[in-house]
Amino acid sequence: MKAIAVAPGAGVPEVVERSVPEPAPGEALVRICRVGVDGTDYEVIEGSHGGLPDGDNELILGHEAVGVVEDANGTALEAGQYVVPTVRRPPTGVETNAYFERGEPDMAPDGEYVERGIVGAHGFMAEYVTSPADDLVPIADDLAQWGFLVEPISITEKALEHARATRSAFDWHPESALVLGTGSLGLLTAAMFTETLGYDRVYCLGRKDRSHPTVDIVERLGATYIDSRETPVPEIPDAYEPMDVVYEATGYAKHAFESIEALAPNGVAALLGVPGDWAFEVDGGRLHRELVLHNKSLVGSVNSNRGHFEAAIDTLADLPEWVLEGIVSGIYDLESVDRAFPEATARVPAGGRGSAGTVDDDTTIKTAVEFEGI
Amino acid sequence: MKAIAVAPGAGVPEVVERSVPEPAPGEALVRICRVGVDGTDYEVIEGSHGGLPDGDNELILGHEAVGVVEDANGTALEAGQYVVPTVRRPPTGVETNAYFERGEPDMAPDGEYVERGIVGAHGFMAEYVTSPADDLVPIADDLAQWGFLVEPISITEKALEHARATRSAFDWHPESALVLGTGSLGLLTAAMFTETLGYDRVYCLGRKDRSHPTVDIVERLGATYIDSRETPVPEIPDAYEPMDVVYEATGYAKHAFESIEALAPNGVAALLGVPGDWAFEVDGGRLHRELVLHNKSLVGSVNSNRGHFEAAIDTLADLPEWVLEGIVSGIYDLESVDRAFPEATARVPAGGRGSAGTVDDDTTIKTAVEFEGI
Numbered sequence: 001m002k003a004i005a006v007a008p009g010a011g012v013p014e015v016v017e018r019s020v021p022e023p024a025p026g027e028a029l030v031r032i033c034r035v036g037v038d039g040t041d042y043e044v045i046e047g048s049h050g051g052l053p054d055g056d057n058e059l060i061l062g063h064e065a066v067g068v069v070e071d072a073n074g075t076a077l078e079a080g081q082y083v084v085p086t087v088r089r090p091p092t093g094v095e096t097n098a099y100f101e102r103g104e105p106d107m108a109p110d111g112e113y114v115e116r117g118i119v120g121a122h123g124f125m126a127e128y129v130t131s132p133a134d135d136l137v138p139i140a141d142d143l144a145q146w147g148f149l150v151e152p153i154s155i156t157e158k159a160l161e162h163a164r165a166t167r168s169a170f171d172w173h174p175e176s177a178l179v180l181g182t183g184s185l186g187l188l189t190a191a192m193f194t195e196t197l198g199y200d201r202v203y204c205l206g207r208k209d210r211s212h213p214t215v216d217i218v219e220r221l222g223a224t225y226i227d228s229r230e231t232p233v234p235e236i237p238d239a240y241e242p243m244d245v246v247y248e249a250t251g252y253a254k255h256a257f258e259s260i261e262a263l264a265p266n267g268v269a270a271l272l273g274v275p276g277d278w279a280f281e282v283d284g285g286r287l288h289r290e291l292v293l294h295n296k297s298l299v300g301s302v303n304s305n306r307g308h309f310e311a312a313i314d315t316l317a318d319l320p321e322w323v324l325e326g327i328v329s330g331i332y333d334l335e336s337v338d339r340a341f342p343e344a345t346a347r348v349p350a351g352g353r354g355s356a357g358t359v360d361d362d363t364t365i366k367t368a369v370e371f372e373g374i
Numbered sequence: 375m376k377a378i379a380v381a382p383g384a385g386v387p388e389v390v391e392r393s394v395p396e397p398a399p400g401e402a403l404v405r406i407c408r409v410g411v412d413g414t415d416y417e418v419i420e421g422s423h424g425g426l427p428d429g430d431n432e433l434i435l436g437h438e439a440v441g442v443v444e445d446a447n448g449t450a451l452e453a454g455q456y457v458v459p460t461v462r463r464p465p466t467g468v469e470t471n472a473y474f475e476r477g478e479p480d481m482a483p484d485g486e487y488v489e490r491g492i493v494g495a496h497g498f499m500a501e502y503v504t505s506p507a508d509d510l511v512p513i514a515d516d517l518a519q520w521g522f523l524v525e526p527i528s529i530t531e532k533a534l535e536h537a538r539a540t541r542s543a544f545d546w547h548p549e550s551a552l553v554l555g556t557g558s559l560g561l562l563t564a565a566m567f568t569e570t571l572g573y574d575r576v577y578c579l580g581r582k583d584r585s586h587p588t589v590d591i592v593e594r595l596g597a598t599y600i601d602s603r604e605t606p607v608p609e610i611p612d613a614y615e616p617m618d619v620v621y622e623a624t625g626y627a628k629h630a631f632e633s634i635e636a637l638a639p640n641g642v643a644a645l646l647g648v649p650g651d652w653a654f655e656v657d658g659g660r661l662h663r664e665l666v667l668h669n670k671s672l673v674g675s676v677n678s679n680r681g682h683f684e685a686a687i688d689t690l691a692d693l694p695e696w697v698l699e700g701i702v703s704g705i706y707d708l709e710s711v712d713r714a715f716p717e718a719t720a721r722v723p724a725g726g727r728g729s730a731g732t733v734d735d736d737t738t739i740k741t742a743v744e745f746e747g748i
Contacts, residue, residue: 107544107669109639162543166673169539170481256662265483271666278659285652288630291674292645295481298672299540300665 002334003126004369005058009047012344013061013125015334023130029071030083030136034331035125036064036148036368037340039183039251040118045344049274050119054092062125063087063117066139066147068372075133082144082374083136084313085129086306087151088113089121106158106303115303127371137309143316145374146324149188149366151304153312156189156247159270159301160197161308163245166268166297174244175200178226178236178262181249182206182214184327184366185272189247191323194221196315203240205233213363217326233258243267253278256298260287265294270301329364333371340367376708377500378743379432383421386718387435387499389708397504403445404457404510408705409499410438410522410742411714413557413625414492419718423648424493428466436499437461437491440513440521442746449507456518456748457510458687459503460680461525462487463495480532480677489677501745511683517690519748520698523562523740525678527686530563530621533644533675534571535682537619540642540671548618549574552600552610552636555623556580556588558701558740559646563621565697568595570689577614579607587737591700607632617641627652630672634661639668644675703738707745714741 001020006013023029041061043049052059069081077083088105090096091114099108117123139147167174177193179186182204193199202223208214218225224240231239233255242264248255251273259269290296304312316324332340342364375394380387397403415435417423426433443455451457462479464470465488473482491497513521541548551567553560556578567573576597582588592599598614605613607629616638622629625647633643664670678686690698706714716738 102545104544107640109668162540162669162671165543166536166540166671168542169536170478171476253658253662256665257656257658266481271662273662274666275659275662277657279655279657281653281655282631282658283651283653284627284631284656285649288627288645288647288649288674291630291672292648293676294483294674295536295676296674297536297540298665300662300668300670302667302669 001127003060004062004337005060006045007058008044008050008052011045013045013337013341015337016058018060018126020128021130023071023073026075026132027130028069028073028075028077028133028136030067030085030129030131031070032065032067032124032126032129032371033144033374034066034148034368034370035062036152036366038064038152038185042343044118045341048276050115053114053121059117060122060126061117062123062369063115064148064151065124066144066150067124067129069136070128072133077133077136077138082139082141082147084139084147084150084309085116085124085131086135086137086309087115087118088303089116089135090114092120103307104305106305106308125369135306137306137313139313140317143313146316148368149324150309150312150316152185153188153192153315154304154308155185155272156192157308157311157315158304159247159272162299162301163268163270166299167266170266172266176203176241176243176264177201177245177247178203178205178243179247179249180205180233180255180259182208182218183249186249187214187217187327187365189249190218190223191221191319192315194223195320195323196318201241203236203243213326214365217323221323234261236262245270248273251275254280257282257287260290260296260298263294263296266296268297268299270299272301327366328368329366331368331370334369337369340369342367375501377434378436378711379434380419381432382418382424382426385419387419387711387715389711390432392434392500394502395504397445397447400449400506401504402443402447402449402451402507402510404441404459404503404505405444406439406441406498406500406503406745407518407748408440408522408742408744409436410526410740412438412526412559416717418492419715422650424489427488427495433491434496434500435491436497436743437489438522438525439498440518440524441498441503443510444502446507451507451510451512456513456515456521458513458521458524458683459490459498459505460509460511460683461489461492462677463490463509466494477681478679480679480682499743509680511680511687513687514691517687520690522742523698524683524686524690526559527562527566527689528678528682529559529646530566531682531685531689532678533621533646536673536675537642537644540673541640544640546640550577550615550617550638551575551619551621552577552579552617553621553623554579554607554629554633556582556592557623560623561588561591561701561739563623564592564597565595565693566689568597569694569697570692575615577610577617587700588739591697595697608635610636619644622647625649628654631656631661634664634670634672637668637670640670642671642673644673646675701740703741705742705744708743711743714743716741
C-alpha cells in the first residue's frame with residue numbers, strides 16, 4: 001500500500017510503499033479516506049517536534065483522519081462504518097497505564113504515551129491502518145467527508161472544557177471571546193463560538209491583508225476581524241472590549257502573556273500554541289497583579305480524548321457547510337500530494353525540487369490528502 | 375469609642391475617638407473583640423493600596439475581625455453571639471448589585487464593591503461596628519478567640535476552591551503542595567495542606583535562617599522547609615519534586631512565573647500576591663510551552679465570600695491549637711497598639727517617634743489588636 005512518510009528534518013514528505021498492516025486482537029483494519037494537514041505536521045516535517053518510532057528512520061505522517069472499517073476483526077465495529085481515530089496510544093510495549101485506563105490519555109505526561117503521526121508511532125496517512133477499536137470513533141456517513149476536521153475540533157472541545165472548568169467555582173456567563181490566530185484551528189474555533197456556543201461577541205486576531213478568505217470567513221460568521229499590526233493584543237480592551245475568553249492558537253509566546261491584559265475580570269485564557277524557547281521582557285508585576293485582583297486564569301491544553309472526539313462530531317454536525325467549505329482550501333490525491341503540503345514545498349529552495357508550480361499561494365487555509373473517495 | 379485609624383501614607387496608625395455607630399434596619403451592632411493585622415494593612419498604612427471612604431481623610435483599619443453581637447436590632451442574630459464579618463460591601467450609595475445578590479462579591483470587578491478597612495469603607499478596628507446581619511458569620515464560642523484568623527483562612531478556602539475547579543475536567547489526585555511564603559497566610563495554608571486537606575507531601579518556601587519560629591512550625595507540621603536562597607523556585611522539581619499545587623503568598627512577581635516551572639504535569643498554581651509594576655525577562659516561550667504540553671493552569675484569586683468564611687470556620691475548628699498559638703505572636707490592647715504594628719513602627723526612622731523599644735524583632739508572625747477580652 002501507499003503511505004506518506006518523512007524523515008524528520010528532510011523538509012518534504014514523500015509517497016512510500018508499505019505492507020498492509022494486520023489487525024491484532026481488539027484492533028480493526030481501517031481503509032483511510034482523508035487525512036488533514038496542520039501545523040504540527042509541518043513541525044514534524046521540519047524535525048522541530050515529534051519523533052520516530054523505535055527502530056524506524058521515517059515516520060508515516062497524519063493524525064487528523066477519517067476512514068472506513070475494512071475488517072472489524074471481531075470488534076464491536078462494523079465493516080463499512082466510517083470512523084475517526086484518536087491520536088494517543090500507550091507507549092510502545094506497554095498495554096495500558098492509568099491515564100489510558102480512565103479514558104484520559106490527553107492528561108498523560110511525557111513518556112506515558114505515543115502520538116500517531118507525531119511522536120513514537122506511525123500516523124494515518126496510509127491506505128490502511130490498524131487501531132484498537134476503542135480508539136476509533138464512529139461518525140455518520142453524511143459527515144464523513146469532513147471527518148478529518150474532527151481531531152482539530154476535538155482540540156478546541158478539550159481546551160474550552162478545561163477553560164470552563166477553571167470558571168466553575170462561580171456563576172460565570174461569558175459573552176465575549178477573542179481567538180488569537182486565523183489558521184484553520186482559529187477559524188474552526190471562531191465558528192464554534194458564534195455558531196454552536198452562543199457567544200454574543202467574537203473577535204479573531206490575525207495578520208492578513210484584506211481581502212483574504214480568512215477575513216471573509218471571520219466576517220461572514222458575524223465575528224470581528226482584528227489586524228494585530230493595527231491593534232496589538234494589549235490594546236484590544238480599549239479598542240474593542242475586555243474579553244471573557246481568549247483562545248490562543250498562534251504559538252506566539254508573547255500572546256500567552258498579553259492575553260492576561262486582554263481578559264475581562266473573571267476571564268480565562270486557553271493556551272494551545274507550542275512555541276520554542278524565547279526570552280523577552282514582561283511587566284511581570286502588572287500581569288501577576290492583574291491575575292490576582294481580577295480573578296483571572298490561564299490554562300494550557302494539549303491533545304484530546306475520545307469524549308472530546310465525540311463532542312467534536314456533534315459540533316461538526318452543527319457547523320454550517322459554508323464554514324467547512326471555506327476552511328478547506330483543497331483535498332488532494334496522492335498524485336498531487338505536494339499541493340497538500342504547500343508550506344513544506346514552499347520552503348524548498350528555488351530550483352531545489354522543480355515543484356514551484358505546485359506551491360499554493362498564501363490563501364490556503366486547510367488541506368487534506370485523499371486516499372479513498374467518500 | 376476608640377478606633378485605630380490611619381491617614382494613608384502617614385506610616386503609623388493611631389488611636390482616635392469616634393462616636394458609636396447606629397445600626398440601620400437589617401444591620402446589627404457588634405462589639406469588636408479582636409482584629410488581626412496583615413500585609414494588606416501595611417499597604418494601606420503606606421498608602422500603596424486601598425483608599426479612603428468618600429469625604430474622610432482617615433480610614434479606620436482592620437478587616438480580620440471577630441466580635442460579639444451587642445444589639446441584634448431585629449435581625450436573625452442574637453445578642454451575645456460571636457460573629458466574624460465579611461469584608462466586601464456594595465459601593466457607597468448602592469444597595470446591591472448582581473455580584474452581591476448571588477453571594478459572590480469576591481468576584482466583583484473594580485468599582486462594584488468597597489472593602490471594609492481597605493478601600494472605600496471604614497474597617498473593624500473600633501470598639502463597635504455596624505454591619506448587615508447577612509455579612510456577619512456566626513462562630514462558636516470556643517473558637518471565638520481565634521476568630522480573627524477566619525478571614526485569612528477564607529482567602530485560602532477561595533483560592534483552593536478555584537484551583538481545584540481548574541482541575542475538575544479530569545481525574546486529579548494531588549499529593550504534593552508547595553507554599554511560597556512563610557508569612558501567617560503561608561503558614562496557615564501549609565497547616566491546611568497537612569492537617570485538613572490530606573496532602574502527602576507539603577513544602578514551604580521562605581528566606582528565614584534557622585532557628586526561626588516559622589521554620590519550626592513548618593517542620594512540626596511534617597512539611598519541608600525550603601530556603602529560597604539555597605533552592606530557587608525553578609530548581610525545586612529537581613531538588614525535591616514537581617508540585618501538583620503551588621500556592622503563592624509572597625507578592626514577589628517572579629514567583630508567579632517561576633511557579634509554572636515548579637508544577638508537575640496537570641498541576642495548578644494559585645496566585646494571591648499583589649505586586650507593584652515590575653518589568654523583568656522571562657523565557658516566555660518555554661513557560662508558554664510548559665503550560666500547554668503539560669496541561670498546567672494558573673489562577674489568580676482575591677477576597678472571599680460568605681461560603682468561604684463558613685468553610686474557614688470549619689477549618690479553624692480542625693487545626694491543632696499549637697499551630698494557632700505558634701502563628702499568633704502577640705495580641706495587644708490599645709495601650710500597646712504600636713506592638714500590634716511592628717512593621718509600621720519599625721519603619722519609623724531612628725529617633726522619629728521614640729518607640730524603638732516597642733518594636734518586635736523579626737520573629738513576629740501574626741499580631742492582633744484586642745478591644746474586648748473573649
